[in-house]
Amino acid sequence: MRNLDLSPLFRSTIGFERLDKLFDAALREAQRDTSYPPYNIVKQGPDRYRITMAVAGFGEEDLDITVHDNLLTVKGQIREPEKDVEYLHRGIAQRAFEHRFQLADHVRVVGATLKKGLLDIRLERVVPEAMRPRKIPITGDGADAS
Helix, strand or coil: CCCCCCCHHHHHCCCCCCHHHHHHHHHHHHHHHCCCCEEEEEEEEEEEEEEEEECCCCHHHHEEEEEECCCCEEECCCCCCCCCCCCCCCCCCCCEEEEEEEEEECEEEEEEECCCEEEEEEEEEEECCCHHCCCCCCCCCCCCCC
């Protein structure tokens, strides 16, 4: 386990109390087996992203996507497995899985599609107008502008 000294970061930032929770979640997730099913995370523009997961054999009814407190959770479990099947070779796993993705503030899930065994989850960063950069006027008379 590595020890990180974040004190230089905290000397120049304000309001990042969530950072500790984010690091804890990332370290816990790193200890889990996150290789199944394989997935890609793609940046499609300055504020658009896509997560693509290879979910061969899973149908829409077998997948669950939820977002709560900036945590995107994707779960998969075959609800009706094939019965009375004798496999000579089983290379398509179809085992249950759960992936968690920590989303930044103002990133929301726009939609999801399942096509040809690939689950695409579309995300977008929507920064509220109040959070966008704005010009602050400077008054020259020294009076309090409040």
